[in-house]
Amino acid sequence: MISSVQTSWAALLGNPNSGKTAIFNLLTGLNHKVSNYPGVTVEKKTGLARFAAGDQFNILDLPGTYSLTPESMDERIVTEQVLNWIHGHEPPDVIISVVDATNLSRNLYLTSQLADLGIPIVVALNMMDMVKQDLNINYEKLANDLDVAAIIPMSATEKWGQSELLESIKKSMNSNVVENPFPIFLNDDISNALKPLEEMLKTQFRYNNRLAKAQALRLITRKSTVEIYTEMSANGMIVDAAFKKSLQEKRVAAVDILENTGIKHRIMEATLRYEWLDSVLATRNINIESNIEEYNYSEKLDKLLTHKWVGPAIFVTILYFIFQSIFTWATVPMDWINSGVAWIGNQVLNLMSAGMLRDLLVEGIIAGVGSILIFLPQILILMFFMTLLEDTGYMARVAFMMDSFMKMIGLHGRSVLPLMSGYACAIPGIMSTRTIDSWKERLITILILPLMSCSARLPVYTLMIGAFIPATHVFGFFNLQGLILVIMYFLGTVTAFVLAKVFSLFIKVEGKSSFVMELPPYRIPLWISVFSQVLNRGKLFVVNAGKIILSISIVLWFLASYPKVDETNGNENPIRTSYAGKIGQAIEPVIKPLGFDWKLGIGLITSFAAREVLVSTMATIYNIESNLDNIVQLKDAMKSDKNPETGKPLYTPLVAISLMVFFVFAAQCMATFAIVRNETNSWKWPLFMIIYMNGLAFGASFIVYQGGLLLGYG
Amino acid sequence: MRELPVTLFELKDGEIATVHSFKGDMELQSRLVEMGILPGISIRRIKTAPMNGPIELKVRDYHVSLRQNDARNILIK
Numbered sequence: 104m105i106s107s108v109q110t111s112w113a114a115l116l117g118n119p120n121s122g123k124t125a126i127f128n129l130l131t132g133l134n135h136k137v138s139n140y141p142g143v144t145v146e147k148k149t150g151l152a153r154f155a156a157g158d159q160f161n162i163l164d165l166p167g168t169y170s171l172t173p174e175s176m177d178e179r180i181v182t183e184q185v186l187n188w189i190h191g192h193e194p195p196d197v198i199i200s201v202v203d204a205t206n207l208s209r210n211l212y213l214t215s216q217l218a219d220l221g222i223p224i225v226v227a228l229n230m231m232d233m234v235k236q237d238l239n240i241n242y243e244k245l246a247n248d249l250d251v252a253a254i255i256p257m258s259a260t261e262k263w264g265q266s267e268l269l270e271s272i273k274k275s276m277n278s279n280v281v282e283n284p285f286p287i288f289l290n291d292d293i294s295n296a297l298k299p300l301e302e303m304l305k306t307q308f309r310y311n312n313r314l315a316k317a318q319a320l321r322l323i324t325r326k327s328t329v330e331i332y333t334e335m336s337a338n339g340m341i342v343d344a345a346f347k348k349s350l351q352e353k354r355v356a357a358v359d360i361l362e363n364t365g366i367k368h369r370i371m372e373a374t375l376r377y378e379w380l381d382s383v384l385a386t387r388n389i390n391i392e393s394n395i396e397e398y399n400y401s402e403k404l405d406k407l408l409t410h411k412w413v414g415p416a417i418f419v420t421i422l423y424f425i426f427q428s429i430f431t432w433a434t435v436p437m438d439w440i441n442s443g444v445a446w447i448g449n450q451v452l453n454l455m456s457a458g459m460l461r462d463l464l465v466e467g468i469i470a471g472v473g474s475i476l477i478f479l480p481q482i483l484i485l486m487f488f489m490t491l492l493e494d495t496g497y498m499a500r501v502a503f504m505m506d507s508f509m510k511m512i513g514l515h516g517r518s519v520l521p522l523m524s525g526y527a528c529a530i531p532g533i534m535s536t537r538t539i540d541s542w543k544e545r546l547i548t549i550l551i552l553p554l555m556s557c558s559a560r561l562p563v564y565t566l567m568i569g570a571f572i573p574a575t576h577v578f579g580f581f582n583l584q585g586l587i588l589v590i591m592y593f594l595g596t597v598t599a600f601v602l603a604k605v606f607s608l609f610i611k612v613e614g615k616s617s618f619v620m621e622l623p624p625y626r627i628p629l630w631i632s633v634f635s636q637v638l639n640r641g642k643l644f645v646v647n648a649g650k651i652i653l654s655i656s657i658v659l660w661f662l663a664s665y666p667k668v669d670e671t672n673g674n675e676n677p678i679r680t681s682y683a684g685k686i687g688q689a690i691e692p693v694i695k696p697l698g699f700d701w702k703l704g705i706g707l708i709t710s711f712a713a714r715e716v717l718v719s720t721m722a723t724i725y726n727i728e729s730n731l732d733n734i735v736q737l738k739d740a741m742k743s744d745k746n747p748e749t750g751k752p753l754y755t756p757l758v759a760i761s762l763m764v765f766f767v768f769a770a771q772c773m774a775t776f777a778i779v780r781n782e783t784n785s786w787k788w789p790l791f792m793i794i795y796m797n798g799l800a801f802g803a804s805f806i807v808y809q810g811g812l813l814l815g816y817g
Numbered sequence: 818m819r820e821l822p823v824t825l826f827e828l829k830d831g832e833i834a835t836v837h838s839f840k841g842d843m844e845l846q847s848r849l850v851e852m853g854i855l856p857g858i859s860i861r862r863i864k865t866a867p868m869n870g871p872i873e874l875k876v877r878d879y880h881v882s883l884r885q886n887d888a889r890n891i892l893i894k
Binding site for chain 1: 833839843844845846847848849850851852853855856859860861863864866867868869870871873875876877878879880881882883884887
């Protein structure tokens with residue numbers, strides 16, 4: 104038998120906005136596994152933390168949730184995990200329950216639910232820096248009341264309390280939980296109604312008394328909990344049909360009994376639990392009613408930030424500022440990367456003797472990967488702002504202000520954040536739609552989200568704008584290049600909104616929409632948290648894009664270099680006669696009405712893997728075409744390329760705009776469709792997306808190019 | 818004198834009231850009670866979002882927003 108030392112692990116649970124992610128980042132530093140797409144709260148992230156003595160343990164960061172009833176997707180993930188644990192599938196050694204100290208009663212509601220599970224709990228009482236008066240709590244007594252191992256006051260933002268937290272985690276990992284009776288008083292009516300379900304859970308799953316009572320209470324209160332139990336075969340537990348039937352029958356019977364005695368079963372658990380919790384807090388001198396009239400700093404800030412007129416104006420200004428800064432601030436590091444790549448290419452040219460390997464390295468790999476790396480600064484800047492808006496609490500205000508408009512076009516205030524994330528990348532955006540409770544609004548958000556111009560389109564826009572749009576000023580202060588970029592984003596966004604409305608009229612899906620959303624207090628973000636999120640994003644872009652682009656660059660280089668032309672026939676363009684050239688020419692008739700030639704045709708094909716590949720494709724093509732004296736500047740090469748028949752420039756500003764418009768609409772990113780398949784659980788919706796988006800792209804480009812020709816541009 | 822109880826929809830920005838009961842949408846009330854918005858709790862209506870959007874409330878120690886239509890299902894006194 105192989106014996107392995109199992110690393111102990113802790114699960115991090117807490118309300119949304121309790122600072123859970125900040126604590127995770129504080130404990131793990133930058134030492135966490137980059138889960139595929141780190142959306143702020145949606146993904147399952149694991150990290151490694153270290154005790155003072157140097158030994159390590161794993162932390163799993165679960166999505167933020169208000170309770171253990173599975174209503175939204177996020178809560179479902181948490182509830183399923185918890186159910187797996189209590190059924191013996193790798194339960195954590197300890198649960199870290201993150202609690203916002205400024206908002207005790209609501210945060211402790213989840214903690215009290217967790218305390219029923221029989222897993223040691225350490226409460227991280229976060230945001231102590233925001234508590235105005237001394238809370239004056241006897242933490243030991245309160246911990247005893249709540250049946251948790253310890254309550255550790257701390258502040259993730261001010262970075263204190265974490266060593267006490269770690270100490271307490273370590274202590275709890277090696278302790279056993281003593282089973283106390285279910286702490287909440289249940290009158291006879293309720294006790295009797297719970298009994299049959301309780302007994303059933305005990306027999307079936309060997310729950311102890313307390314857990315059986317807690318789960319029975321929840322099963323009666325929320326129907327969605329029944330679903331979790333009956334779908335359990337999907338969660339690694341086998342339950343037979345008889346159990347499912349009996350569970351449902353027993354629940355209906357219990358509901359009947361309760362309603363007959365005048366107890367509203369749907370609010371039963373919350374009513375009982377909050378009553379108990381509020382009385383516990385009251386005996387510890389914590390009054391929950393006193394602060395309702397308090398006019399705090401967030402409310403003062405919101406006077407302006409969510410003001411009827413000023414609020415939206417500030418939002419638009421912030422958006423405009425972000426997009427302008429992407430262009431102005433990023434130019435310096437972009438120039439560095441650009442010259443760095445050129446320098447490396449030239450070094451290789453000098454060091455290696457001419458031959459196939461050198462060609463592949465310089466023309467294929469360095470030119471291809473380098474042309475993508477250059478966009479990293481812009482992506483990092485965009486991600487930085489998005490994370491900042493989220494972590495300060497401003498994003499929730501955006502949802503609040505935009506809900507009226509979003510509802511009008513068939514979406515939800517919560518669609519705003521996913522849609523804005525879509526400006527960075529559709530994939531984390533699509534994943535973060537899980538916070539939208541209503542399936543219909545969520546589906547429509549997913550369907551239109553890829554129309555938000557993602558950062559992979561940015562390289563294409565930047566290349567085209569940089570090469571073909573003059574840097575003149577219009578109306579005095581708008582930079583024409585920046586303006587065209589804003590127009591491209593605007594075009595995608597407006598089309599997305601129009602289509603959302605259209606889809607909402609035609610898609611018939613059940614589900615009611617509600618909008619209950621917390622507006623968290625404004626907070627100064629924890630910088631390590633912001634940077635780790637931005638870094639993860641950047642790493643992901645480089646690794647993912649790098650992999651795709653590297654392989655495509657190599658394949659493309661072969662296709663574009665072979666068969667080699669006869670050296671004596673010097674006038675022949677080597678690309679034109681290559682395999683890639685032949686493919687490009689084969690599709691040229693289809694794309695000619697849009698103004699694209701066969702070279703762009705090759706780019707369009709390769710960009711189906713990922714949009715930014717267009718740029719590396721063009722870079723590879725032009726590098727092969729040139730005589731290898733040095734790495735050519737793609738921008739200049741495209742600008743000076745001539746149509747061999749007419750002798751006029753091959754690419755005009757009109758072609759550039761037509762190409763950009765094509766990229767605004769076209770469905771090109773395979774990874775997006777894979778994610779949509781996962782999130783909608785069918786191929787129907789990704790297929791629908793591919794068809795509608797590409798139809799739109801072709802039509803719009805056609806109108807732009809042909810219209811432009813008619814008007815005499817070209 | 819207004820008739821009691823009225824709904825949260827009719828409460829004006831800046832006014833304080835106590836939650837009395839719920840009607841209508843079951844999903845909504847389940848969600849609200851889990852966030853501690855229960856019969857007997859005090860709430861203050863803070864403001865209405867731009868374009869006559871959702872309303873913002875203060876309850877317990879936090880701020881929460883909900884749509885005006887949902888506010889019609891919360892009876893207050």
